[in-house]
Amino acid sequence: MAKLAGKLPDGDRNGLAAIASELVDNPEKVHVAIVLLDTLNGVCNAARDTPHADAARQASDALAEVRRHIIADRRAAAVKTRIAELEAELKAEVAKLRELVSAE
Secondary structure, three states: OOOOOOOOOOHHHHOHHHHHHHHHHOOOOOOOOOOOOOOOOOOOOOOOOOHHHHHHHHHHHHHHHHHHHHHHHHHHHHHHHHHHHHHHHHHHHHHHHHHHHHHO
């Protein structure tokens, strides 16, 4: 079972300081997933699943789900942007037609 914790090591030990500016400047490109694996209770036996392998699979599945959400959000934003562009183009065309009609 994967566990989530809301605390990271203080200061630069967590490694986030090195990428903090990228997280702020490019939030649509740079994402952070912090995965901690409990290796104290692991059993090394290649013939069966180990807690390490299970934790790695869970982490990989969680990251894949996050990626799917990010892609869906980007697609939705692109659709919204395109709809806004089409609405602006349509308004401009209607304005041109109104000018033509009023000129006659």
